[in-house]
Amino acid sequence: MTNCQAKHIVIGISGGIAAYKTLTLIRLFKKAGCEVKVVATRNALEFVTPLTIETLSQNKLCSDLFETGFEHSVQHIAMSEWADCLVIAPATANLIGKMAHGIADDALTTLFLAFKKPIFVAPAMNHDMYRNPGVQENIEILKRRYKDLHFIETRTGALACGTEGDGRMEEPENIFNLVCSSFHQGGDLENVNILVSAGPTYEAIDPVRFIGNHSSGQMGIAIADEMADNGANVCLVCGPTHLTCHNSNVSRINVSSAIEMRKHCVENAQNANIIIMAAAVADYRPAVVASQKIKKSDENLNIELTKNPDILLELGRNKKENQFVVGFALESENEIENAKVKLHNKNLDFIVLNSVNNPKAGFNKPTNQVTIIDKDGIVLQGKAKSKEDVAKDIVNLIIKRYNNMFK
Numbered sequence: 001m002t003n004c005q006a007k008h009i010v011i012g013i014s015g016g017i018a019a020y021k022t023l024t025l026i027r028l029f030k031k032a033g034c035e036v037k038v039v040a041t042r043n044a045l046e047f048v049t050p051l052t053i054e055t056l057s058q059n060k061l062c063s064d065l066f067e068t069g070f071e072h073s074v075q076h077i078a079m080s081e082w083a084d085c086l087v088i089a090p091a092t093a094n095l096i097g098k099m100a101h102g103i104a105d106d107a108l109t110t111l112f113l114a115f116k117k118p119i120f121v122a123p124a125m126n127h128d129m130y131r132n133p134g135v136q137e138n139i140e141i142l143k144r145r146y147k148d149l150h151f152i153e154t155r156t157g158a159l160a161c162g163t164e165g166d167g168r169m170e171e172p173e174n175i176f177n178l179v180c181s182s183f184h185q186g187g188d189l190e191n192v193n194i195l196v197s198a199g200p201t202y203e204a205i206d207p208v209r210f211i212g213n214h215s216s217g218q219m220g221i222a223i224a225d226e227m228a229d230n231g232a233n234v235c236l237v238c239g240p241t242h243l244t245c246h247n248s249n250v251s252r253i254n255v256s257s258a259i260e261m262r263k264h265c266v267e268n269a270q271n272a273n274i275i276i277m278a279a280a281v282a283d284y285r286p287a288v289v290a291s292q293k294i295k296k297s298d299e300n301l302n303i304e305l306t307k308n309p310d311i312l313l314e315l316g317r318n319k320k321e322n323q324f325v326v327g328f329a330l331e332s333e334n335e336i337e338n339a340k341v342k343l344h345n346k347n348l349d350f351i352v353l354n355s356v357n358n359p360k361a362g363f364n365k366p367t368n369q370v371t372i373i374d375k376d377g378i379v380l381q382g383k384a385k386s387k388e389d390v391a392k393d394i395v396n397l398i399i400k401r402y403n404n405m406f407k
């Protein structure tokens with residue numbers, strides 16, 4: 001079994017003679033048990049035919065942005081959600097230029113702009129074109145701008161135009177191996193069960209109103225995805241949010257209130273090896289939920305609140321011998337000290353600290369900046385990054401520590 005099995009791969013083909021080798025690449029992914037969909041530029045189809053591509057990939061080819069007949073009408077968006085990665089081979093000088101400058105004038109370039117998961121780019125062109133300063137500058141832009149873009153350097157050798165030099169596309173077998181090995185970068189989590197909570201909780205006041213908070217769930221969802229990308233069995237207990245997981249292996253339970261979240265967390269903690277409580281659980285809920293919509297009558301309305309269960313406290317105190325428990329802390333003052341108190345009181349292995357005062361961190365921001373603390377002190381003082389990148393840092397640290405302790 002390869003790391004690639006059951007992965008969803010989108011292969012992008014642009015118009016170069018190396019496109020014939022991409023047919024081998026499609027076959028390699030299919031043989032490894034992947035689902036493959038192909039997006040080709042119009043020029044690519046001068047070199048390889050739709051019939052060959054569709055026969056090998058066993059899926060409908062996408063080459064026209066306005067073509068109908070697909071399951072989803074906005075094909076490039078649906079595909080970017082469906083895929084685990086995008087492999088562009090060959091990438092011509094023209095395509096690289098368009099990608100570097102945000103030009104989207106066909107199915108492949110539009111998909112590229114919308115794509116948020118790992119992208120592999122294998123260029124192929126004549127040696128002089130490849131060395132052209134404009135092309136080199138575009139390659140530098142791509143490498144600098146897209147952290148999740150893996151540039152597969154060209155080979156030196158005989159080129160189709162009859163000359164020798166660099167510019168030859170990497171061999172399909174090597175591209176295939178590179179893509180496969182990327183699926184297990186953070187560590188091997190096969191057979192490891194992970195419980196992640198994410199999002200806010202909504203505490204009902206009456207049938208139409210609730211007490212909630214601004215958590216979007218993005219951080220917890222990114223952690224769940226990252227864990228699943230590393231091969232773990234992930235159960236995500238998620239409060240109300242419109243955000244979705246990119247990894248279809250995450251098994252998600254949607255909840256609304258803290259009481260519901262507690263029920264599913266406690267149930268799923270039984271078999272969990274690692275527990276990560278990233279949800280912003282409401283500390284209080286209305287003591288009584290009105291059965292009818294509350295009418296406006298008096299000048300003041302008092303709602304009595306009662307304390308919600310502290311889910312993490314319960315999970316930490318009942319922690320099993322081989323369990324690793326991670327909590328989050330959102331603090332506005334004495335941040336490190338307060339986080340350490342929570343780490344101790346809730347019997348945690350790690351606490352991930354967010355500061356309310358940091359403009360690059362917190363609810364509804366695309367970035368986050370965290371400090372991770374264990375019982376001996378600070379383990380990581382992170383930089384401000386996208387929440388996906390912060391999730392990678394958190395997950396890599398957890399995996400390392402978990403493997404050291406229990407494997």
Ligand code: CTP
Nearest residue numbers: 277278279281283309310311312327328329330
């Ligand atoms: N948490 C929980 N259940 C609650 C409240 C919080 O499981 N009822 C978890 C959160 O998911 C987080 C951690 O506890 O992982 C810390 O949450 P935070 O809101 O920072 O702290 P609290 O423990 O609620 O304490 P306080 O609000 O007084 O700072």
